Amino acid sequence: MTWHLSLENIAGIRQGDAHIEPGVNAVRASNWQGKSSFLAGIKTAFGTAMPLTEGQSTGQAVLQTDDEEITVELERTNGSVSRSGQPYLVDEYDQICAELFAFLDEDNDIRQAVRIGENLEALLTRPLGFENIDEQIADLQTEREQVERELERADQAAERLPQHQQRVTSLEEDLEELRAERDAIDDDSAGESDARDELSELRAERDQVATKIERLETTAERVRETVTGKRAELESLTVPSDADVEDVLESLHADLRDIERDKELLQSVYEANKRVLDEGRAELLTEVSHDMLSDSVTCWVCGNDTARDDIEAQLTALDDRIADLQSQAAETRDRVEELEAKRDEIKEARRKETDLTDRIGDLGTRLAETEEDLESARERQDELESHIAELEAEVDSTEDRISDLESEIKYTEAELTDAREELEETETLAEQREMLEEEYDSLTGEITDLRTRKEDVKRRTREAFSSALADLLEQFDTGFETARLTSTFDLVVAREGREAQLDALSEGERELLGIVAALAGYGAFEVSQRVPVMLLDGLGGLASDNLQILVEYLAARTEYLVLTAYPENEGFDGNELSPSEWQVVSHEPDVGPA
Structure with missing residues (x-):
């Protein structure tokens, strides 16, 4: 160790x-x-x-x-x-977590940010940028769609299972009856001639072809109905253009950047002048005359004489302007989110249009192949009927019955073999439902966790900050009662029941808060495990x-x-x-x- x-x-x-x-x-x-x-x-x-x-x-x-x-x-x-x-x-993600949340030297970014009172959201959530959450969600969604298709097939198999079981039972009973009847026929005087053997085989093939034709006709009709439905769905689908949405989004993003820049500039002007007045340090910039009613100063911007109250009034107006810009930024963000949602709806409609077009094309190909097979089967059926009619004239009624029985027995045996294989396949597929449902739920849970990952990390970070601070405040004699991270990750300190500025705290208190903030990320990202x-x-x-x-x-x-x-x-x-x-x-x- x-x-x-x-x-x-x-x-x-x-x-x-x-x-x-x-x-x-x-x-x-x-x-x-x-x-x-x-x-x-x-x-x-x-x-x-x-x-x-x-x-x-x-x-x-x-x-x-x-x-x-x-x-x-x-x-x-x-x-x-x-x-x-x-x-x-080795992993950059682990290096970022270590540098931010475990290596708490004097140059630690979070400690420095707390010293100067900066917002902590970008630092405390920085590792999220290395997790490729959107790519992970896309991969999981693709995997879940595949599982969903397999689950649908398994559900359909489970629904068909009783029918397959009944079909196997029925064929077994039919085969037993046919064999019993065949054994009961006294055929001592008549041997199996070549004609009878051939007739039996042709009848068996004829029955198989008839079944095949019936199956192909059903398939062709079902495909036609599906094509009609898909074409109707495609015709009813409306795919609007997203050109206007993209242009408006680009304009709104530009507006938002301008508003944020203006707000930041005004905030800097406001905070600098407000601090000069709050700390009573106007004499650093200009001459101050202390009168009975109000201090008179020379404006350090324009050089004109004015009163402290007038400057404070101007700062109040500047603060109102900053608040207006904040409101404008919030409204613009809401509009951006609304348009981005609309753009996503348009993309989904386009994807659906492509899927429908591809599906219709595949169905058309399948229908053509089915109709071609059907035509071939009908031609073969005609050939068999003609040949069977010729052979039937050559055998007597007993031989006809024997041939029929043998043909039916062979056909039934073939049908039973197919039915048993299909039953086994259906049972195997149906048995996968539980496993596929668990896999689908697991993938859905992973997708949900990834979608809420950022908000969960933010929440856990704030909770970890509060927990660590509460533990330490019980042992430290600080000049403030408590502190918290707001929903926007501003660090707010309470002293004597009121909010206090960070720069009003001692150096040691600010360092303590900086370490607690880093520990919040340490816990939220589980850094100790790596x-x-x-x-x-x-x-x-x-x-x-x-x-x-x-x-x-x-x-x-x-x-x-x-x-x-x-x-x-x-x-x-x-x-x-x-x-x-x-x-x-x-x-x-x-x-x-x-």
Whole structure:
């Protein structure tokens, strides 16, 4: 279970190695001793980073686990760094999940977003873009359609099964009666002549041809009826043009981009000026005169004298304009969704038109073949009737009856063989119904899960955020009561019963919320099943006792936890790593801090 990591020219480490034990692993040292570089080495071995030491042309990270030895080599060519060797995480999806939700160093995207108060939806749902959900749904739908066709055949077979069973029973009874009658005929005086044998065979063939003609006539009539129905269905089908829909959609998308751009621009102007006024820092931009009724300022945009109240009124009007743009964007999105649904309906109508046309063509071919077979069978029937009439004159009534019986016996035996084979095939097909129904339900469930995948992940992410935060808030003495992720993934904090700005929190509180947000994705995407290690760095804003609580909480959720610590931090219950024997950039003469 112990890992061994060896680094050469990775980040600030020239040469160094250490053992990583299950549980907590603390890299303890002062600044510029290689703590963060060691975590960068782990990221290199896992395939999420390529931090080749500045000025070096090659470097490598070797990770020895119980199961394998992973070697990742870095090389600088023409100013860019390339990687060779297979890292621990090969799939890009796993690498994205690790970088976002497990490798919680100071540069973690989610922690940075929380620090500056950015919306978290794009980051917390980024792995979904690598799951190819639409392609998976299309493949599953194709597979389900095939299963549905097979299930329909199995259902039809089950409906026909009693008829086939009855037919076999009836033929067995008929054959028994025919054989009994044949045995009862005293035919001692008459032998089986060639004429009688031939007559028997011709009669048997005639009966088979008659049955074949009847079957072909039924088939031809059924195909004609089907063709008529399909043609009527095709004629009644209306396939509208989607040219106008596509043009309107393109225009609406352009409008939506313009609205979003305008809103973002106005929002930036509003937030910057609002912050200046809210924090009382107008003197940074202009001169401020404090009067009895209101502060007088020089407008930092136009240079004219004005009152603080007037500027606030302008900001209120600007906020209203932003709200109007938001409303316009929502209305435009609704219209886009409506038109996209209409476009999908048109595509479905076109697909149905193509299917009907192909089906009619196939049925036409089948009808022509059936009619050709029918004509041949009728010609053969006429030939047999003529030949049989000639032979019947050559045999007496007894021989006629014997021939008839033998013919009927042969025909019945052939019919019974066919009936038994058809019964066996029908039973086999009918027995597949339960298996096909389970497979159909399973595919439907998979399709449903994929269609709701994004919303489920969002929901689980918000739930995981709330759960993790609730666990930690019980142990941390924070300046806020609670926090939550909204349905649009904005981070909202409550202090003293009211919503508070993130920038009003302490550095440590923002770092704590950033880690909790990353843990939400860690749970929602089940990262621990594919990434057995979690990294923690850049937590100078947390007090030592709070860091202890956080480390215990994270260690319970991962197999290996590796973090950085300063000498003054209290000891952790785990493996202590000292970089004292590592060769780091900061130890070299005439080289500044790394």
